[in-house]
Every structure is written in C-alpha cells, then in structure tokens.
Amino acid sequence: xxxxxxxxxxxxxxxxxxxxxxxxxxxxxxxxxxxxxxxxxxxxxxxxxxxxxxxxxxxxxxxxxxxxxxxxxxxxxxxxxxxxxxxxxxxxxxxxxxxxxxxxxxxxxxxxxxxxxxxxxxxxxxxxxxxxxxxxxxxxxxxxxxxx
Amino acid sequence: xxxxxxxxxxxxxxxxxxxxxxxxxxxxxxxxxxxxxxxxxxxxxxxxxxxxxxxxxxxxxxxxxxxxxxxxxxxxxxxxxxx
Numbered sequence: 001x002x003x004x005x006x007x008x009x010x011x012x013x014x015x016x017x018x019x020x021x022x023x024x025x026x027x028x029x030x031x032x033x034x035x036x037x038x039x040x041x042x043x044x045x046x047x048x049x050x051x052x053x054x055x056x057x058x059x060x061x062x063x064x065x066x067x068x069x070x071x072x073x074x075x076x077x078x079x080x081x082x083x084x085x086x087x088x089x090x091x092x093x094x095x096x097x098x099x100x101x102x103x104x105x106x107x108x109x110x111x112x113x114x115x116x117x118x119x120x121x122x123x124x125x126x127x128x129x130x131x132x133x134x135x136x137x138x139x140x141x142x143x144x145x146x147x148x
Numbered sequence: 149x150x151x152x153x154x155x156x157x158x159x160x161x162x163x164x165x166x167x168x169x170x171x172x173x174x175x176x177x178x179x180x181x182x183x184x185x186x187x188x189x190x191x192x193x194x195x196x197x198x199x200x201x202x203x204x205x206x207x208x209x210x211x212x213x214x215x216x217x218x219x220x221x222x223x224x225x226x227x228x229x230x231x
Contacts, residue, residue, distance in 0.1 A: 035231055048230070049154065049155065050230070051152065051154055051204070051207070051223060051225070053207050053221075054204055054207035054208075054223070057207055057208075058207075058209075079230065079231075090231070091230070091231050111231060114230055114231040115228075115229075115230060115231035116228065117209065117228065118228060118230045118231070119154070119204070119223075119225065119228055119230070120228055120229065120230025120231070121154055121155035121225065121226065121228060121229050121230070122229045122230070123155070133155050133156045133226065133229075134229040135226075135227075135229070136226070136227035136228065136229055137229075140231075
C-alpha cells in the first residue's frame with residue numbers, strides 16, 4: 001500500500017506519519033524524511049516544477065522496487081510544487097515495516113530515487129529578481145549507485 | 149506527436165510544449181533533435197549540448213536512441229533536481 005501526493009499545499013509531518021500506521025498493530029517501525037528549503041545567502045524562494053503525467057508513474061516504479069527489496073507495510077510520498085520559501089517543507093518520504101532497518105533503508109532508497117529520477121526541477125529565485133536553475137549534483141548520482 | 153519542454157529547455161525555446169508532425173524519415177529521438185535544432189536560434193540554443201539534456205518518451209526516461217513514431221509524447225529536460 002502506498003500513497004503519493006504532489007501538491008502546492010504544505011503538509012503536516014506528524015499527521016503523515018500517524019496515517020501510515022493508523023489502525024495497525026503489526027507495524028514496528030516508521031522511518032521518515034522531511035526535506036526543507038535551506039536559506040542560502042540571498043535565496044528568496046525555490047520554484048518547483050514537474051512533469052505531471054510522468055511524476056506519479058515514476059515514483060510508483062520506485063515504490064514497487066522498494067516493496068520488492070524490503071518487507072514494507074506502507075509507503076507515503078508527498079512532494080510540493082510551486083513557490084517555496086526558506087524554512088518551507090519540500091518533500092516527505094516515510095516507510096513502515098516490522099523492523100527498523102527495513103524502514104530506514106527503504107526511506108533512504110526512495111529519497112535517492114526521488115532526487116535522481118523523479119521529474120522535478122528547482123529554480124532559485126534570488127534577491128533582486130534574477131535566479132537560476134539548480135544543477136543536478138553528482139553526489140546524488142553517487143548516492144543512488146549504492147542500491148544497484 | 150506531442151513535445152514537452154521543462155525547466156531551462158522550456159525557457160530557451162519559449163514554450164512549454166507543442167504539437168509537431170514527425171517527418172517520415174525520422175525514427176528516433178536523436179533524429180528529432182536534429183530537426184528541432186534547425187528550427188531557429190531558440191531551439192538551437194536548447195539542444196546545443198545533449199550531454200546536459202535528458203528525454204522521456206511516453207513518460208518514461210529514455211535514451212536519445214529510442215525509436216519514436218508520430219503518436220508519441222516526447223519530453224526534453226535537464227537532469228532532474230527534485231527531493
């Protein structure tokens with residue numbers, strides 16, 4: 001069971017975590033990650049855009065792979081789009097399992113694939129009105145290679 | 149076929165997408181890129197460095213050697229930066 005949402009609105013981290021294990025007593029571990037906009041110099045905001053027809057399908061592929069690799073009892077992915085300011089939430093990933101290690105590893109795996117495969121792009125809006133597209137990081141590519 | 153452009157590819161070309169008639173002698177994404185790059189300075193600029201570009205055919209990450217037909221949806225974009 002998985003839940004994927006792409007939205008402009010903020011999300012409530014504790015509500016997202018609670019929803020994963022609501023009504024269940026077999027889940028022993030929920031590992032979650034929340035990505036936020038980091039204030040950096042004159043950064044005013046990040047503009048997140050995506051490829052709507054592809055985004056959910058791409059994320060579903062990686063959730064299916066996570067389910068094949070770890071005995072998961074639930075996965076939740078929330079990714080925001082639009083204009084986000086320093087301190088705002090960007091992304092939430094959580095994985096539920098019977099045991100800690102499976103939940104941690106699955107959440108880590110899903111974040112690596114979100115960063116390197118899911119069709120999102122960030123534009124940095126700087127003070128004064130100019131800005132630039134964020135370049136992909138080779139460290140993210142290196143990180144995802146751990147899972148091959 | 150449907151063409152979609154994201155991030156700086158969209159900015160350089162100046163539109164988010166368009167309908168395009170795939171020439172009959174073009175059978176893969178590389179061939180499509182050649183035809184598009186010849187359409188004007190904005191396209192030429194967007195497709196100047198293929199190493200900085202990625203593509204998806206029918207919403208799936210693909211290589212530039214992917215075969216395409218006039219019924220496909222092809223998207224061009226820089227390496228993704230979500231998360």
